[in-house]
Amino acid sequence: MWQQIYDPLGNPYLSALLAAIPILFFLLALTLLKLKGLTASMLALVVAVLTALLVFGMPLHSIVGATIFGILSGLWPIGYIVLMAVWLYKLAVKSGKFEVIRGSIATVSEDQRIQVILIAFCFGAFLEGAAGFGVPIAICAALLVELGFKPLKAAMLCLLANAASGAYGAIGIPVIVGAQQGGVALADMSLMMIAIVQLSTLFVPALLVAVLDGWRGVRETWPVLLVIGVLFSLIQTLTLYLLGPELVDILAPLVCMGTLAAFMQFWRPAHIYREEGAPPMSDQRWSLREVIAAWSPFYILTGVILLWSLPAFKALFAADGLLAGTVLRWSIPFLHLQVQELPPIVASAHELPAIWSVALISAPGTAILIAVLLTVLLTPRLSWQAAGEQFRLTLTELWRPLTMICLIMAVAYIANFSGTSSTIGLALAEVGQVFPLISPIIGWLGVFITGSVVNSNTLFAHLQAVTATQIGTSQALLVAANTCGGVMGKLISPQSIAIAAAAVGQVGGESAIMRLTLGYSLALLAYVCVWTFGLSLLL
Template sequence: MWQQTYNPLGNLYLSALVAALPILFFLVALTFLKLKGLTAAIATLALSVGMAFLIFHMPMEKVLGAAIFGILGGLWPIGYIVLMAVWLYRLAVKSGKFDVIRGSIATISDDQRIQVILIAFCFGAFLEGAAGFGVPIAICAALLVELGFKPIKAAMLCLLANAASGAYGAIGIPVLVGAQQGGVDLSEMSVMMIAIVQLSTLFVPLLLILVLDGFRGVRETWPVLILIGLLFSGLQALTLYLIGPELTDIIAPLASMATLALFMQFWQPKQIYRETGAPPVSAQRWSLQEVISAWSPFYVLTGVVLLWSVPQFKGLFAGDGLLAATVLKLPIPFLHMQVEELPPIASSVHALPAVWNVALISAPGTAILIAVIVTTLLSSRLSLWDSFNQFRTVVRDLWSPLTMISLIMAVAYIANFSGASSSIGLGLAESGRIFPLIAPVIGWLGVFITGSVVNSNTLFAHLQSVTATQIGTSQPLLVAANTSGGVMAKLISPQSIAIAAAAVGQVGRESEIMRTTLLYSLALLAYVCVWTFMLSFTV
C-alpha cells in the first residue's frame, strides 16, 4: 500500500507548479515548438513518469500500472467510440448519403454561415447530448469538409461550437457526476449552471460567424444569430430548471434546427457567403423520403444511444443485472486498491480502485456500431466487403491519433494516482476568498489532462465543495464552476484535437488546430472565472 503525498517539496505552491509541468510542457510543445501530437505525447509521458517517481515518490511499478491503466482507458471506451464514429461517417460517404445530406442542408440555405450554425452549433449539440465523447466533433467536422470548408477551419469551428453544449454531453452525465461527487443538490447545481454557462452560450453563434466572416458576417446574419442564440440558450436554461441536465442537449438543439429550417423559408441573407473552393450549389432537389433515408444513420445512432441511457437498460448491466457478464472488470496489477487517497482530497483515507471496465454491449461505441451495421445492411450501394474495407482504412488512418489519445490518458492517470492532480488543486485552493476566481481553472486543467468533463468532475468536484465550505461560499456554485471551466478546455483538449484532426484528414497537424482555438479557450475561461467570482458575492 502506498499513500499519496500532495506537498512533496514542502511548499504547496512549488509542489503544484512542478505537478503542472507536464501539462505546461504539452501546451508549449504543440503551440510554440509545433511538435506533432504523437511526438509531444511521448515526451510528455516520459516527463510524467519521471515526475511521479522522482518528485512524488510513487513506486515505479505503480507508475507503470497507472500508465497502462490510462492507455487501456484510451483504447476502450474512447478509442472504440472514435473508430466507430469515423467508420459510420465513411460509410455514409461511400453509400452516397452524404451527397443527399449536403443537398438537404443547401436547400435550407446556400449561405455557408447558416450551414455552420445548423451543423456545427445545432446538430453538433444534438450529437453531444445523444452520444458525447468526441462523436459530434468527428461527424460535424467531416460534414463541413464535405460542404467545402477547409479542414483546419472545419475542425476549429466544431471545437468552438462545442463550448455551448459540452457541459451536458452524453445525457447530462457531466452535471450528474459533478453533483454526485461534490455532494450537492442537483437542482441547485443546475441553477448555477444556468447562471454561469447560459450567458456565454447566447454568444457562441455570434463567435462562430465572427471567426468565419468577421463583422460583415454578423451584420448580414444578425436575425439568425439573435433567434438561435436566444432560443437555444433559453431552452437549455428552461430544460435545466424544469427537468434537469439529461435532456438539455436534446430539446434545445432539436427545436433550434427545426426553427432555423422554418425561418430560412422566409428570410435569406442579402449576400450569400461561400467558402473559397466550395463546390457549386447543386440545383438538384431530393424528395422528403430521400432526405429521411440519407439522415437515417444518425437517427439510428441517436435512438440507440437514447436507449442505452434509459435507467432500465443500464440496470441490465449492473452487478445483479441479466447482462452483467458482458461487462468485463479487469483489476490493474500493482495499482488496484494499492494507492491511498488522503484528506482533504477525500473525506477519509481510502484505497483507490483501478479496474478496467470493458462494457462489450453497453459502451457508447457499440451504439454507434449498431448504426454502422444498420447503415450497411440497408444501403444498396454497400456490401459487407465494402464496409470491412472502410473499417480497415479507418484503422490505418486513425492509429496515430488514437495512440496519442492513449498516451495522454496515461499522463492523466499518472497525475491522478500519484497525487499530482490533487497537488495542483490544493495549490490553487490556497488562494482563500479569491478562490472562486480561479476555481474554473481547476476544471479547465482537469479536462485538458483527461479530455472529459466527467473525469474532471470526478477528480475535483469534491475538492471544490470542500473548499467552498472552508471559504464560506456556495458549494453548488464552485462545483458548477469546475464543470463550466472544464467545458472551455474541450476546445483544446488533446483528445478533442486528435479526434478533430483525424475526422478532417489532418493527422499530424494537431498543433495547428490547437493554435487556432487556444486563445478562444482562454478567453472563455477568463469569462467563467470573472463571472464566477462576481457570483460568489451574491450566493
C-alpha cells in the same frame, strides 16, 4: 500501500508548479515547438513518469500500472467510440448519401455561415447530448469538410461549438457526477449552471460566424444569430430548471434545428457566403424520401444511442442486472487498491480502485457499431465487403490519433494516481477568498488532463465543495464553476484535438488546431472566472 504526497517540496505553490510540468510541456510542444501530436504526447508521457517518480515518489511499478490503465482506457471506450464514429461517416460517404445530404442542407441555406450554425452548433449539440465522448466533433467536423469548409477551420469550429453543449453530454452525466461528488443537490447545481454558463451560450453562434466571416458575417446574419442564440439558451435554461440536466442537449438542439429550417424559408442574408475554394452547392433537389434515406445513418445512430441512454437499458448491465456478465472487469496489477488518496482531497483516506471495465454491449461504441451494421443492411449500394474495406481504411488513418489518445490518457492516469493533479488543485485552493476567481481553472486543467468533464468533476468536485465551505461561499456555485471551466478546457483537450484532426484528415496537424483554438478557450475561461467571482460576492 503507497500514500499520495501533495506537497513534496514543503511549498504548495512550488510543488504545484512541478506537478504542472507535463501539462505545460505538452502545451508548449504543440504551440511553440509545433511538434506533431504523437511526438508531443510521447514526450509528455516521459515527463509525467519522471515527475511522478522523482518528485512525488510514486513507486515505479505503480507508475507502470497507471500507464497501462491509461492506455487501456484510451483504447476502450474512447478509441472504440472514435473508430466506430469515423467508420459510420465513411460508410455514409461511400454509399453516396453525402451528395443528397449536401443538397438537403442547401435547401435550408447555401450560406456556410448558416450551415455552421445548423451542423456544428445544433446537430453537434444534439450528438453531444445523446453520445458525447467526441462523437459530435468526429461527425460534424467531417460533415463540414464535405460541405466545403477548410479542414482546420472545420475542426476548430466544431470544438468552439462544443462550448455551448459540453456541460450536458451525454444525457447530463457531467452535471450529475459533479453534484454527486460535491455532495450538493442536483437542483442547486442546475441553478448555478444557469447562472454561470447560459449567458455565454447566447453568444456562441455569433462567435462561430465571427470566426468564419468576421464582423461582416455577424451583421449580415444577426437575425439568425439572435433567434437561435436566444432560443437555444432559453430552452436549455428552462430544461435545467424544470427537468434537470438529462435532456438539456436533446430538446434545445432539436427545437433549434426545426426553427432554423423554418426561419430560412422566409429570410436570407444579403449575400451568400462561401469560403474561397469551396465547391458550389448542387442545384439538384431531392425528394423527401431520398433525403430521409440519406440522413438515415444519423437517425439510426441517434435512436440507438438514446436507447442505450435509457435507465431501464442501463439497469440491465448493473451488478445484479440480467446482462451483467457482458461487462468484463480486470484489476490492474500493482495499482488496484495500492494507492491511497488522503484528505483534504477526500473526506477520509481510502484506496483508489483501478479496474478496467470493458462493457461489450452497453458501451457507446457498440451503439455506433449497431448503427453501422443497420446502415449497411439498409443501403443496397453498400456490400459487406465494401464496409470491411472502409473499416480497414479507417483503422489505417486513425492509428496515429488513437495512439496519441492512449498516450495522453496514460499521462492523465499517472497524474491522477500520483496525486499531481490534486497538488495543483490544492495549491490553487490556498488563495482563500479569491478562490472563486480561479475555481474554474481547476476544472479547465482537469479536462485538459483527462479529456472529460465527467472525469474532472470526479477529481475535483469534492475539493471545490470543501474549499467553498472553508471560505464561506456556495458549494453548488464552485462545483458548477468546475464544470463550466471544464467545458472551456474541452475545446483544447488533447483527446478532442486528436479526434478533430482525425475527422478532417489532418493527422499530424494537431498543433495547428491547438493554436487556432487556444485563445478562444482561454477567453471563455476568463469569462467564467470573472462571472463566478462576481456571483460569489452576491451569494
